[in-house]
Amino acid sequence: MKRRDFLKATLAASAAAVGTSASAGITTQPIDNRKVSNIAFPEKRPLITYSDRPPLLETPRASFTKAITPNDEFFVRWHMPEIPTYIDPETYMIKINGLVEHELNISLNELKTDFEQVEVTAVLQCGGNSRSAFKPVAGGIQWGSGAMGCAKWKGVRLRDILNRAGLKRDAKWIGFNGLDNAAYYETPIFVREMQIEELDDHVIVAYEMNGEDLPYLNGYPLRLVIPGHYSDSWVKMLSNITVTSDYQKLFFMDVAYRVPDNACECETPENRFKPTKPITTMNVKSVIGYPQNGTLVYHNSHVVVRGVAFDDGHGIKDVLVSTDDGKSWKAAILDKDTAGRYAFRAFRFSFKPQQYGKVRIMAKAINRLGREQPFAEDIKWNHGGYKYNGIDVVTIEVV
Amino acid sequence: MKKYIIAALFAMTSLNAQVEGEIQVPYIPFEIKMGKGFETVQANCLTCHSFGYMINQGPQSKKFWHEKVVKMIVHFKAPITKEDEAIVTDYFFEHYGNGRLE
Numbered sequence A: 001m002k003r004r005d006f007l008k009a010t011l012a013a014s015a016a017a018v019g020t021s022a023s024a025g026i027t028t029q030p031i032d033n034r035k036v037s038n039i040a041f042p043e044k045r046p047l048i049t050y051s052d053r054p055p056l057l058e059t060p061r062a063s064f065t066k067a068i069t070p071n072d073e074f075f076v077r078w079h080m081p082e083i084p085t086y087i088d089p090e091t092y093m094i095k096i097n098g099l100v101e102h103e104l105n106i107s108l109n110e111l112k113t114d115f116e117q118v119e120v121t122a123v124l125q126c127g128g129n130s131r132s133a134f135k136p137v138a139g140g141i142q143w144g145s146g147a148m149g150c151a152k153w154k155g156v157r158l159r160d161i162l163n164r165a166g167l168k169r170d171a172k173w174i175g176f177n178g179l180d181n182a183a184y185y186e187t188p189i190f191v192r193e194m195q196i197e198e199l200d201d202h203v204i205v206a207y208e209m210n211g212e213d214l215p216y217l218n219g220y221p222l223r224l225v226i227p228g229h230y231s232d233s234w235v236k237m238l239s240n241i242t243v244t245s246d247y248q249k250l251f252f253m254d255v256a257y258r259v260p261d262n263a264c265e266c267e268t269p270e271n272r273f274k275p276t277k278p279i280t281t282m283n284v285k286s287v288i289g290y291p292q293n294g295t296l297v298y299h300n301s302h303v304v305v306r307g308v309a310f311d312d313g314h315g316i317k318d319v320l321v322s323t324d325d326g327k328s329w330k331a332a333i334l335d336k337d338t339a340g341r342y343a344f345r346a347f348r349f350s351f352k353p354q355q356y357g358k359v360r361i362m363a364k365a366i367n368r369l370g371r372e373q374p375f376a377e378d379i380k381w382n383h384g385g386y387k388y389n390g391i392d393v394v395t396i397e398v399v
Numbered sequence B: 001m002k003k004y005i006i007a008a009l010f011a012m013t014s015l016n017a018q019v020e021g022e023i024q025v026p027y028i029p030f031e032i033k034m035g036k037g038f039e040t041v042q043a044n045c046l047t048c049h050s051f052g053y054m055i056n057q058g059p060q061s062k063k064f065w066h067e068k069v070v071k072m073i074v075h076f077k078a079p080i081t082k083e084d085e086a087i088v089t090d091y092f093f094e095h096y097g098n099g100r101l102e
Helices: A003-017 A061-065 A108-113 A158-165 B002-015 B038-045 B051-055 B062-074 B082-096
Strands: A048-052 A055-058 A093-098 A104-107 A117-125 A148-157 A173-178 A191-195 A204-209 A223-225 A238-244 A258-260 A276-278 A285-290 A303-310 A316-322 A345-351 A357-367 A392-398
Touching: A048 B051, A061 A285, A061 A303, A093 A158, A104 A108, A104 A158, A108 A204, A117 A223, A148 A158, A158 A204, A158 A238, A285 A357, A285 A392, A303 A316, A303 A357, A316 A345, B038 B082, B051 B082, B062 B082
Parallel strands: A093 A238
Antiparallel strands: A048 A055, A093 A104, A117 A148, A148 A204, A173 A191, A173 A238, A204 A223, A258 A276, A285 A303, A303 A345, A316 A357, A357 A392
């Protein structure tokens, strides 16, 4: 045994002896007791507030009884500190350049009148949503379960815009840039890239969210919508689309938002796994909106559990609910899936609490591929705390 | 006739934003721990992000905090001196650390 290994073993042994290592490395439920701020951000009601510059706002759990997240409750996540605080819709232009036959500058009005208008209802979720579940604490904002939401987006197909511009033969990559800026000129611009092969008809450039203009903090006046994918690529205040033949090396593509490229997408703090891969598509997940941790209900009363479930677009087949610590599971009633396969599927489950005291309610979603949410404790660690999708648990009090 | 002009004006202003004028993102006074190196943190870190962004990373190791500072220098090109790099790391490890070096 090398000296360092010996020391580690000794440390582990002594930790075990005093009983401190028991919970080390075991994923738990995300933090759930954060209060909304008493200060509201523009076009938002007061939300859980992690940062004002750049703005980082989380939607409270109670919102997730609804299949559509209202605009004023929708979470907010920016990377750069300088965000335009005024945009003139009359003069706003989106530029399409690079390896195209015709460079385009499209106004909002042209976008709304010269192209086919399409709508898609899709979940927007931060790759680090629920990060606070990981132990040891993974790097990044310690989100609870509310760095997500579902909206009906209206706009124009990205493909239609690119067809109008005409792709040149060696066009392979599309780069997206928004109007947010770093504090230093030297900071590389926040560009996201997508391979043209990945592009399908559901990818749109959206100007409307739930029938209204996008709120500024959600990317007014235009943002990219990539249904099924985590939000790191849904560029806000989209101002430029550049087509290239080669992949550009970019921090937010190459370093951030990546998970270990192995079957479990996992690693340990001591043995970080290389290589890594981008987080891309979302795994199956559900969140209970009601009741909440600490909700008091009467014995034998009718409690209707409500929540939302989603995946990357394969669609939700079932949501199962347990009120006996996972010993038995019953199917919840799913809303009709009229909003399409990328949307939140709302569920409800009625039960009569038969015992007094604390009762744990668990929800587990299963998608059409048969993939289901694991228990939190079965989710293995990754350094960025990405892609948590543990079975959601709320503990109520029956009185 | 007047009525029609008003109607036409409304039609023309359909592109107007639902928000009038400029938005203002509020300043949030996050509680942050005072201590050695605090002024250096103020001077180096606040240019780009709020205290909230820093203190909501959870308790972390000294290595984590050092890597965060290095990330700001290497990837975000923050002009932080070698000396301040150490002071900022120590401040965060002292006040927002988990007691572990790595």
